[in-house]
Amino acid sequence: MKDIAHRLGISTALVSYVLNGKLSDRINKATASLVKDTAKEMGYQPNLLAKSLRNSKSYTIGLILADIANPFSAHLARIIEDEAKKSEYTVIFGSADESHLKFNDLVQTFLSRQVDGFIIAAVEGAEELLRSLKAQNIPCVLIDRYCSGIEMNAVTTNNYQVSYEGIMELRRNGFSHIGMLHLKSSLTPMTERVRGYRDAISKDNHYASDRYLIGIDEAQLKSEVVSAIDQLLNQHEPVDALFFASNLLAMEGLIHIRNLNLRVPEDIGILCFDQSAAYNLFYCPLSYIEQPINEIGEQAVTILLNSIDNSELPVQDLVLKSRLVMERSAMKTSR
Amino acid sequence: MKDIAHRLGISTALVSYVLNGKLSDRINKATASLVKDTAKEMGYQPNLLAKSLRNSKSYTIGLILADIANPFSAHLARIIEDEAKKSEYTVIFGSADESHLKFNDLVQTFLSRQVDGFIIAAVEGAEELLRSLKAQNIPCVLIDRYCSGIEMNAVTTNNYQVSYEGIMELRRNGFSHIGMLHLKSSLTPMTERVRGYRDAISKDNHYASDRYLIGIDEAQLKSEVVSAIDQLLNQHEPVDALFFASNLLAMEGLIHIRNLNLRVPEDIGILCFDQSAAYNLFYCPLSYIEQPINEIGEQAVTILLNSIDNSELPVQDLVLKSRLVMERSAMKTSR
DNA sequence: CTGAAAGCGCTTACAG
DNA sequence: CTGAAAGCGCTTACAG
Numbered sequence: 145m146k147d148i149a150h151r152l153g154i155s156t157a158l159v160s161y162v163l164n165g166k167l168s169d170r171i172n173k174a175t176a177s178l179v180k181d182t183a184k185e186m187g188y189q190p191n192l193l194a195k196s197l198r199n200s201k202s203y204t205i206g207l208i209l210a211d212i213a214n215p216f217s218a219h220l221a222r223i224i225e226d227e228a229k230k231s232e233y234t235v236i237f238g239s240a241d242e243s244h245l246k247f248n249d250l251v252q253t254f255l256s257r258q259v260d261g262f263i264i265a266a267v268e269g270a271e272e273l274l275r276s277l278k279a280q281n282i283p284c285v286l287i288d289r290y291c292s293g294i295e296m297n298a299v300t301t302n303n304y305q306v307s308y309e310g311i312m313e314l315r316r317n318g319f320s321h322i323g324m325l326h327l328k329s330s331l332t333p334m335t336e337r338v339r340g341y342r343d344a345i346s347k348d349n350h351y352a353s354d355r356y357l358i359g360i361d362e363a364q365l366k367s368e369v370v371s372a373i374d375q376l377l378n379q380h381e382p383v384d385a386l387f388f389a390s391n392l393l394a395m396e397g398l399i400h401i402r403n404l405n406l407r408v409p410e411d412i413g414i415l416c417f418d419q420s421a422a423y424n425l426f427y428c429p430l431s432y433i434e435q436p437i438n439e440i441g442e443q444a445v446t447i448l449l450n451s452i453d454n455s456e457l458p459v460q461d462l463v464l465k466s467r468l469v470m471e472r473s474a475m476k477t478s479r
Numbered sequence: 480m481k482d483i484a485h486r487l488g489i490s491t492a493l494v495s496y497v498l499n500g501k502l503s504d505r506i507n508k509a510t511a512s513l514v515k516d517t518a519k520e521m522g523y524q525p526n527l528l529a530k531s532l533r534n535s536k537s538y539t540i541g542l543i544l545a546d547i548a549n550p551f552s553a554h555l556a557r558i559i560e561d562e563a564k565k566s567e568y569t570v571i572f573g574s575a576d577e578s579h580l581k582f583n584d585l586v587q588t589f590l591s592r593q594v595d596g597f598i599i600a601a602v603e604g605a606e607e608l609l610r611s612l613k614a615q616n617i618p619c620v621l622i623d624r625y626c627s628g629i630e631m632n633a634v635t636t637n638n639y640q641v642s643y644e645g646i647m648e649l650r651r652n653g654f655s656h657i658g659m660l661h662l663k664s665s666l667t668p669m670t671e672r673v674r675g676y677r678d679a680i681s682k683d684n685h686y687a688s689d690r691y692l693i694g695i696d697e698a699q700l701k702s703e704v705v706s707a708i709d710q711l712l713n714q715h716e717p718v719d720a721l722f723f724a725s726n727l728l729a730m731e732g733l734i735h736i737r738n739l740n741l742r743v744p745e746d747i748g749i750l751c752f753d754q755s756a757a758y759n760l761f762y763c764p765l766s767y768i769e770q771p772i773n774e775i776g777e778q779a780v781t782i783l784l785n786s787i788d789n790s791e792l793p794v795q796d797l798v799l800k801s802r803l804v805m806e807r808s809a810m811k812t813s814r
Numbered sequence: 815c816t817g818a819a820a821g822c823g824c825t826t827a828c829a830g
Numbered sequence: 831c832t833g834a835a836a837g838c839g840c841t842t843a844c845a846g
Binding site: 189190191192193194196197202204211212213214215217218219221222225226229234235236237238239252253254255256257258395398399402420421422423424425426427 | 524525526527528529531532537539546547548549550552553554556557560561564569570571572573574587588589590591592593730733734737755756757758759760761762
């Protein structure tokens with residue numbers, strides 16, 4: 145910029161005005177186009193760091209996910225990237241691995257990088273930090289996980305409702321002993337899915353709602369899924385259907401079911417949470433609950449950018465609808 | 480920083496020295512600890528933008544991938560994130576979608592954000608821009624795709640060698656008519672895999688090396704995979720094994736094979752490129768070529784950071800070894 | 815229509 | 831042992 149100004153014998157102020165299209169009504173058109181041409185010729189690259197420092201606006205959003213390597217997160221990241229780009233925002237991301245420490249670390253790092261706002265899939269124990277972000281008036285949108293007790297923008301899905309309906313569908317389709325594998329987690333998506341399952345099971349006094357309900361520790365997911373399924377099958381009245389409450393649970397569960405040579409849906413009905421390209425390789429078309437990932441990502445960005453532009457906006461709490469996709473795996477066939 | 484200085488009645492210079500641990504040998508220890516305490520108490524957050532501007536070093540690396548939503552890319556991104564974090568670097572990422580325009584755009588955006596260096600999965604037609612990055616002396620590491628004709632740091636895998644060996648293994652295991660589906664792409668991973676296949680087929684005058692070789696257009700991957708497989712099966716001498724040259728090709732191909740009710744490996748042998756959690760849902764254990772993703776990511780970051788720290792380093796061209804994992808899908812059983 | 819000057823938050827060579 | 835001052839690359843209120 146200095147070079148341009150110097151070359152043309154004008155001030156950097158003028159260069160700045162021209163390049164940013166400001167005051168364009170009272171600038172000599174000849175000089176204006178001269179500046180533009182010279183800028184192009186010299187390959188001028190604005191320094192966004194300097195710009196941000198001066199404007200206290202970085203056009204950067206911080207995205208904190210559980211793990212970018214998880215297909216669900218990766219897909220979401222892609223949507224957010226595209227949506228942010230439309231408004232000239234860049235995304236910096238980090239994976240918190242459900243760890244409170246990593247989460248804090250990421251927030252601090254991103255803050256010192258002066259992000260304009262956050263899109264956050266919270267971890268357990270994040271309440272305090274979230275509260276402090278809110279107190280500092282830093283624009284945030286929670287995705288996936290809702291944090292009760294704090295009024296913050298959030299984009300979530302109807303986990304309770306769709307789980308309830310999924311189980312009711314299984315019952316309607318003739319399954320009578322439906323088990324559920326969920327992650328041991330106090331975060332809303334999981335607790336809501338469990339609640340949906342329990343209410344559906346309890347309806348009309350089916351049987352005790354925790355009889356076939358098993359929580360899995362994410363740290364040893366594989367082995368626990370295997371023993372949980374074995375346990376549910378080796379009972380006096382074994383389950384005739386299984387509800388997997390996340391894509392990872394479904395993946396490991398299905399592998400075990402295939403290893404046991406169980407036939408789906410004849411021996412056991414299946415309903416999974418989250419879509420996955422992998423399901424297509426299973427021999428039986430799998431039923432699943434599809435979250436509207438595109439909409440989650442788009443809405444999160446929209447809400448965030450709005451609240452960056454206008455800090456006085458009321459808190460938005462958007463609950464999107466997941467879709468129940470029923471395939472053969474959830475259709476009981478007469479034996 | 481100004482606040483701290485003001486509160487303590489000292490200069491910001493001193494605060495800066497203390498907080499950065501510089502000149503620590505000639506600073507009063509009492510003031511030093513006073514500064515540190517006050518900084519903590521006031522919740523001082525350094526502004527990395529200002530720091531970067533002053534130091535012309537942003538501690539940011541730009542990661543350009545084909546598509547962060549692709550499991551392979553997502554996994555790589557995660558490794559790179561972790562490795563970069565170890566050295567206090569933050570990653571900004573973008574998906575180029577194999578588009579030359581998006582690629583240019585991302586490079587420009589990241590440059591104006593003053594990244595210290597790039598990790599790049601190049602697109603077709605990126606040569607010119609890469610050459611200009613090299614001319615500007617901007618640290619870069621190419622991953623996955625090698626760009627012939629430009630001397631740049633690169634971390635790739637032995638695509639030719641491992642494809643050749645995979646096909647030879649299939650032949651050794653009794654398959655005699657081996658087809659290959661690859662993407663129409665002039666990028667090295669694909670061309671090298673094809674070359675490996677052809678050389679293995681040509682060896683000992685098997686048959687014309689392009690007889691069962693079909694290129695797929697990524698834009699309509701699904702439909703073309705289906706018709707390609709049909710074509711390879713409905714011949715006078717149909718194929719008895721298939722080599723899928725990428726994870727997406729394998730995914731769609733396997734779906735079609737399952738739809739056709741073909742038995743693997745009895746009716747058709749299978750070898751896939753790239754590992755995938757999805758493979759585990761297939762009824763027959765699948766053979767695949769596993770690229771060392773962890774090592775790719777780690778080495779890419781290491782090489783990049785080294786060349787950021789020392790611009791005089793010689794160009795590194797690292798070729799890592801992929802691993803051939805042979806399972807039942809590649810074992811011909813006597814009918 | 816255009817320029818001189820201050821300032822964003824930091825660092826560092828220089829002086830004392 | 832510590833401070834005043836310049837400067838990184840930008841923007842913008844003010845003056846002319």
